[in-house]
Amino acid sequence: MTTKHEVSLLRARRWAIFVAIPGVLILxxxxxxxxQRLMWKNGINEFRDMRSQSEAMALPGVVEDAxxxxxxPVWLEGRFRHQQEMFLAARSxxxxxxxxxxxxxxxxxxxxxxxxxxxxxxDRKDPATRGEGQIDGVVRIEGLLTGGNxxxxxxxxxxxxxxxxxxxDLPSLYGNAGVAPRDYLVDAGAAANPGGFPIGGQTKTELxxxxxxxxxxxxxxxxxxxxxxxxxxxxxRRRARAGAAxxxx
Numbered sequence: 001m002t003t004k005h006e007v008s009l010l011r012a013r014r015w016a017i018f019v020a021i022p023g024v025l026i027l028x029x030x031x032x033x034x035x036q037r038l039m040w041k042n043g044i045n046e047f048r049d050m051r052s053q054s055e056a057m058a059l060p061g062v063v064e065d066a067x068x069x070x071x072x073p074v075w076l077e078g079r080f081r082h083q084q085e086m087f088l089a090a091r092s093x094x095x096x097x098x099x100x101x102x103x104x105x106x107x108x109x110x111x112x113x114x115x116x117x118x119x120x121x122x123d124r125k126d127p128a129t130r131g132e133g134q135i136d137g138v139v140r141i142e143g144l145l146t147g148g149n150x151x152x153x154x155x156x157x158x159x160x161x162x163x164x165x166x167x168x169d170l171p172s173l174y175g176n177a178g179v180a181p182r183d184y185l186v187d188a189g190a191a192a193n194p195g196g197f198p199i200g201g202q203t204k205t206e207l208x209x210x211x212x213x214x215x216x217x218x219x220x221x222x223x224x225x226x227x228x229x230x231x232x233x234x235x236x237r238r239r240a241r242a243g244a245a246x247x248x249x
Contacts, residue, residue, distance in 0.1 A: 020229035024222045031218035038211035048205040056142050059186070061109060066147060066184040071205055074186060075142040078107040080115070082127060082134045084177055088165050093119040093199060101198045102165075102185070104177040105141065114173055114185040115141060118198035132195030143188040144203045 048071045056073035063069060081104040088100035098121045105115045124130050148170040158165045160172050174181035190201030 017229070017233075020225055024226050024229075027218050027222035027225065031215045031222065034211045034215035034218060038209065038215060041209040041211060045206045045209065052144055052203070052205050059113070059145070061107075061111060063145075063182070063184060066145065066182075069145050069184070070147055071144050071203070073142065073189075074145050075140060076105070076107055076113065076186070077138060077140045078105050078113075079138055080105055080135060081112075081177075085117075085127070086163055086165060086173060086176060087125065088116070088168065090166055091119055091202070093121075093202070096121060098122055099125060100202060102173060104179070105186075108138075112174075112177060112179045113182065114170075114177065115143070116146075116185055116187045116202065117193070118188055118200035118202050120197045120199070124197050130195055130197040133193040133197045135194065141186065141188055142191065143186045143200070144205075145184050146187050146203060147184055 051071045052073065054073060056075045059074040059076040085101050085103040088102055091098055091100045098119050101117045101120055103115050103117055104112045106112055120130065127134055148168045151167040156166045158167065158169055158172060160176050163176070165173065168185070170183060170185065171181040173185075187203040188198075188200035193200065
């Protein structure tokens with residue numbers, strides 16, 4: 001005869017299996033998805049690194065497909081319009097807060113391209129504090145062709161009327177410079193500027209990649225859930241046998 005206790009244990013065992021099996025499968029799927037993301041990110045980072053190390057080419061007057069040229073080294077000649085420089089806030093260098101200086105650059109043919117000249121500390125926002133770096137005359141700039149970005153949900157709104165940006169909104173930046181927008185800008189390379197500022201070479205070619213840690217966490221949770229379920233079922237069988245032995249005696 002089956003006791004109420006045995007029925008209760010049987011139901012608990014069934015529910016444990018009903019919950020555990022889908023749970024383990026879901027956790028394993030999440031871990032596998034993170035492995036796929038890890039491989040995808042590694043591929044992108046390797047591609048960007050290889051491309052950024054290639055030989056610099058002259059920036060065409062018209063870039064037909066900016067996406068196909070992202071992170072490619074380019075060079076161009078012209079003059080900076082320092083009076084129109086713009087500031088990209090919340091940028092750090094060696095853990096020091098500051099800005100990136102984005103300056104319109106007038107090429108020899110009269111066209112304008114925005115140049116991210118690099119990082120300056122908070123106390124160098126006033127151009128008068130870095131006069132040596134306000135280069136005059138025709139210069140040659142080498143750097144990486146980059147694009148805009150999409151703000152995160154915690155990123156503040158840009159404030160163009162105050163010449164203040166938190167993320168690279170190319171239409172807004174080019175509009176502030178008074179020219180038709182382009183879908184790219186050039187990040188200046190690491191060549192030193194007179195006076196030391198701005199500090200170029202600020203392009204981040206490597207995407208943040210923490211998928212290995214996430215994959216380990218999901219797989220560990222799957223293993224833990226499977227182990228806990230096994231121990232619960234084993235303990236339930238022991239209790240059932242102990243109860244049956246007690247009834248027999």
